[in-house]
Amino acid sequence: MNFREKLRGITQENNSLLCVGLDIDSEKIPDFLFKNSNDPYFEFNKSIIDATKDIVCAYKLNMAFYEVLGIEGFILLEKTINYIPKNILIILDGKRNDIGNTAKKYAKAFFETFNADAITINPYLGKDGIVPFLDYKDKCSFILCRTSNPSAGDFQDLNFANKPLFSIVATKIKEWNIFDNCGAVVGATYPNELKIIRKKLGDNIPLLVPGIGKQGGDISTTVKYGTNKKKEMAIINSSRGIIYASDDKDFADSARKSALLLKNEINLYR
Numbered sequence: 001m002n003f004r005e006k007l008r009g010i011t012q013e014n015n016s017l018l019c020v021g022l023d024i025d026s027e028k029i030p031d032f033l034f035k036n037s038n039d040p041y042f043e044f045n046k047s048i049i050d051a052t053k054d055i056v057c058a059y060k061l062n063m064a065f066y067e068v069l070g071i072e073g074f075i076l077l078e079k080t081i082n083y084i085p086k087n088i089l090i091i092l093d094g095k096r097n098d099i100g101n102t103a104k105k106y107a108k109a110f111f112e113t114f115n116a117d118a119i120t121i122n123p124y125l126g127k128d129g130i131v132p133f134l135d136y137k138d139k140c141s142f143i144l145c146r147t148s149n150p151s152a153g154d155f156q157d158l159n160f161a162n163k164p165l166f167s168i169v170a171t172k173i174k175e176w177n178i179f180d181n182c183g184a185v186v187g188a189t190y191p192n193e194l195k196i197i198r199k200k201l202g203d204n205i206p207l208l209v210p211g212i213g214k215q216g217g218d219i220s221t222t223v224k225y226g227t228n229k230k231k232e233m234a235i236i237n238s239s240r241g242i243i244y245a246s247d248d249k250d251f252a253d254s255a256r257k258s259a260l261l262l263k264n265e266i267n268l269y270r
Contacts, residue, residue, distance in 0.1 A: 041076050045076075061080065091235070098125065147187050183207065194207075213262075
């Protein structure tokens with residue numbers, strides 16, 4: 001089963017476009033876990049997964065939050081990935097890229113060592129830095145196209161031949177999609193650009209859409225412009241707004257309530 005088949009399957013099974021970001025942070029995880037658990041980070045992730053696994057299509061793990069813990073972080077990453085149900089997509093968010101053998105090693109680490117379904121990669125180095133990831137034909141490489149951060153326009157809005165750079169990147173993503181395993185990262189905070197990119201990429205290329213929740217992205221326009229004609233092929237991510245909905249012993253229940261509320265709001269516009 002390739003990535004797009006798995007995405008369609010879990011989208012229909014859980015009736016969900018929601019992705020929950022498992023971005024662990026010692027400053028936000030409930031204190032009682034550090035006092036009562038021998039493995040507080042995993043206990044936190046496990047509880048969030050147990051509480052939300054029937055209402056999400058994917059989990060996204062931002063590598064920085066694990067790498068900062070050193071060897072323990074990589075052990076935690078592996079344990080968390082192994083705990084996630086096999087029908088749910090696993091996205092590793094590392095925004096990696098390089099050329100030649102280094103890019104091959106990054107691809108192997110994400111897709112073989114950690115067995116992720118998808119990763120995020122940076123297109124700045126061009127095709128040489130993309131191909132080693134696309135060689136994994138059953139996986140998906142989400143290529144940064146229009147990111148959600150406020151200063152994204154510093155480069156992504158620059159015009160070349162009367163076209164903004166993000167539009168040129170979208171054209172390249174479609175060109176590179178010969179194995180049907182490219183995706184694009186497009187922020188919900190830029191709905192007009194989201195609309196342009198979806199139209200340019202067509203119905204079959206999945207979009208990973210951050211920027212909902214704390215960053216202020218609008219849900220209705222995200223669904224309208226980010227999904228395809230079947231109201232699928234969009235993975236809408238929320239991290240802090242769900243997993244840190246409470247810092248008390250009810251954190252998992254609160255995460256579920258927040259996730260379910262967001263899932264239902266997304267589905268309202270599908």
